[in-house]
Amino acid sequence: MNTAVKTRKIIRNKKVSSSSAKPEQKKNENPGSKNGGRKAAARKNTEKTGFSMSRRISVSYTHMLIDTFLSCLILILIVYIAYNLVALGIDAKEITDSLMMSDDLSEVLLDIALQKDTEIALFDSTGETLVNTFRDFSRPHSRVPIWFYSRDGSVFIMIKSYISLSGRIYEMNIFRNITGTLVEMLVIFGFSAVLYCIVTIMLFFRGKSITRNVLNPIAEMTRMTREITAQNLNLRLNVTNAKDELKELVVTFNEMMDRIETAYNKQNQFVSDASHELRTPISVIQGYTRMLERWGKDDPEVLAEAIEAIGKETDNMKELVEKLLFIARNDKDTLALNKEKFSLSDMMEELIKETRMVNRQHIIEDSIEKDIEIIGDRNLIKQAMRIFTDNAQKYTEPGKKIEIGLKKEENRAIMSVKDSGCGIDSKDIHNIFDRFYRADQSRDRNKGGHGLGLSIARIIILRHGGKIHVKSKLGEGSTFSVILTIDQDVQKGISEDQDNS
CATH class of the missing domain: 3.30.565.10 (Histidine kinase-like ATPase, C-terminal domain)
Known part of the structure; x- marks a missing residue:
C-alpha cells in the first residue's frame, strides 16, 4: 500500500517538474526569436505607416476635390438665381413704364404676360385683386420680396415690387417659370456628379499609387536607418531615388552620420589609446610586484629598485588620469576657468x-x-x-x-x-x-x-x-x-x- 502511494507521488512530481520545465524552455527559446520578431513587427509598422500616409494624402486630395465641386455647384446656383432676379427686376421696370403710359391696366398686363412668358398679379392698397394671370394665386401675407412657388409640377420664382400710378400704390407680383432651366441644371449637375465621381475614384487610386512612389524613398530611408548599428556606422542612405526636399533630407542625414561616425571612431580610439597607456605602467607594476614576492624580502637592492619603479609608474598613471579627467571636464563643459x-x-x-x-x-x-x-x-x-x-x-x-x-x-x-x-x-x-x-x-x-x-x-x-x-x-x-x-x-x-x- 505504501509503495503504491510513493509511486503515485513520484509520478505526480515528475509531471509537475516536466510542466514547470516547459516555461523555462520557452523562456530560453524567446531570446533567440526576439530580434526576428522585432524586425517583423518593425516592418509591419513601416508598411502600416506608409499605407496610412498615402491613404491620408489621397483622402485629403479627394476631400479637396469634393469641396471644390460643391462650391462650384453652389456658386452656379447663386449666379442663376441672381440672373433671374435681375431679369425680373428689368421686367418689373418695363411693366411699370408700360402701365404709366396706358389707362387699361388689365390689357397691358395680359399682353406683357404673353410676350414675356411670365405671370403677373396686381393688387391695390386694400389687397383687392385687379389683375391675376397666375391661376389659384392669392395675395400673400408675407412681405418677403423674393419667393418660390410650385404649381402643377412647375417651379416659379416670384419678385414683389410696389408701383405708383396716378397717386395710388399698387403691389405687383411677377412670376417666372424656371422648371425647364432647373431640369436642365439638374441633368447637367447629375451628369457632372457621375463624371466627377468616376474621375475622383480614378484620381484617388492613381494619387495613392503616386503617393506611394513618392514615399518609397522614405521607406528605404527607414529600412536603412534600422540597419545602422555601432558595427556598421559607415552605411549611408542612397540619394539617387530621392528628389527635392527628400534629397535634401537624405543629404542632411548622411552628413549627420558622418559626424556621428567620426565622433564614435574618435571615442573608440580615445578609449583604446587610454587603455594602451594605462596597460604599460600596470604591467610594470605587476612585474615588480612579482619580483618583490620572489626576492624582495631577502635582497634590499631589489626591494629599493622595485619601490622606486612602482613609485614612478604610479606617478605616471596619476598624471595620465589627471589629464584624462581634464579632457573629460572639457568635453562635458564643466571645466571652470579662474579668470x-x-x-x-x-x-x-x-x-x-x-x-x-x-x-x-x-x-x-x-x-x-x-x-x-x-x-x-x-x-x-x-x-x-x-x-x-x-x-x-x-x-x-x-x-x-x-x-x-x-x-x-x-x-x-x-x-x-x-x-x-x-x-x-x-x-x-x-x-x-x-x-x-x-x-x-x-x-x-x-x-x-x-x-x-x-x-x-x-x-x-x-x-x-x-x-x-x-x-x-x-x-x-x-x-x-x-x-x-x-x-x-x-x-x-x-x-x-x-x-x-
Whole structure:
C-alpha cells in the first residue's frame, strides 16, 4: 500500500517538474526569436505607416476635390438665381413704364404676360385683386420680396415690387417659370456628379499609387536607418531615388552620420589609446610586484629598485588620469576657468626662469616685452606654455637653441616657443593636437609623455578665445605661436598707468 502511494507521488512530481520545465524552455527559446520578431513587427509598422500616409494624402486630395465641386455647384446656383432676379427686376421696370403710359391696366398686363412668358398679379392698397394671370394665386401675407412657388409640377420664382400710378400704390407680383432651366441644371449637375465621381475614384487610386512612389524613398530611408548599428556606422542612405526636399533630407542625414561616425571612431580610439597607456605602467607594476614576492624580502637592492619603479609608474598613471579627467571636464563643459587680471610678461619671465633651472642642456634665449596684461586663468595659461616649452626641450638636441618670446601687436598678445629640433612632417602637422597622436607611429616612449599635452594646450587656449599657429619644417625645427586678445579695459588701464608714470 505504501509503495503504491510513493509511486503515485513520484509520478505526480515528475509531471509537475516536466510542466514547470516547459516555461523555462520557452523562456530560453524567446531570446533567440526576439530580434526576428522585432524586425517583423518593425516592418509591419513601416508598411502600416506608409499605407496610412498615402491613404491620408489621397483622402485629403479627394476631400479637396469634393469641396471644390460643391462650391462650384453652389456658386452656379447663386449666379442663376441672381440672373433671374435681375431679369425680373428689368421686367418689373418695363411693366411699370408700360402701365404709366396706358389707362387699361388689365390689357397691358395680359399682353406683357404673353410676350414675356411670365405671370403677373396686381393688387391695390386694400389687397383687392385687379389683375391675376397666375391661376389659384392669392395675395400673400408675407412681405418677403423674393419667393418660390410650385404649381402643377412647375417651379416659379416670384419678385414683389410696389408701383405708383396716378397717386395710388399698387403691389405687383411677377412670376417666372424656371422648371425647364432647373431640369436642365439638374441633368447637367447629375451628369457632372457621375463624371466627377468616376474621375475622383480614378484620381484617388492613381494619387495613392503616386503617393506611394513618392514615399518609397522614405521607406528605404527607414529600412536603412534600422540597419545602422555601432558595427556598421559607415552605411549611408542612397540619394539617387530621392528628389527635392527628400534629397535634401537624405543629404542632411548622411552628413549627420558622418559626424556621428567620426565622433564614435574618435571615442573608440580615445578609449583604446587610454587603455594602451594605462596597460604599460600596470604591467610594470605587476612585474615588480612579482619580483618583490620572489626576492624582495631577502635582497634590499631589489626591494629599493622595485619601490622606486612602482613609485614612478604610479606617478605616471596619476598624471595620465589627471589629464584624462581634464579632457573629460572639457568635453562635458564643466571645466571652470579662474579668470583674473594678471601680468603675462611676469608669467613668461617666471616660466623662462623655471625652465633654465631644470634644463642646462639647451641654450634658452628670451625676448619678453614688458607690461603686457590680460584677463584669464594664469595657472592654465602657464600650463599650456609649459607644454610647448617641454616639447621643445624633448625634441631639441642638447647644446642647441630654444627661443621663448612675448610681444604685443595692437590688441593681441603673442607668445612663441621656437625650437631647433627635428621638425614636424607636413602630413602630421594638422593632427598633432589630436588626443594620443604622435608623429612617430611606433609610439616610442623613450621621450616620455602620453600624447595628450598638445591636446590639453589647445583646449586651454581655445577656452580663452585664443589661437595657436604652428610653423614647422622637417629637420629644422618648429615654432608654436599662441595669440590671445587683450581686453579693451585692461589695455585702457595700462595706457593710463603709463601716462601717469
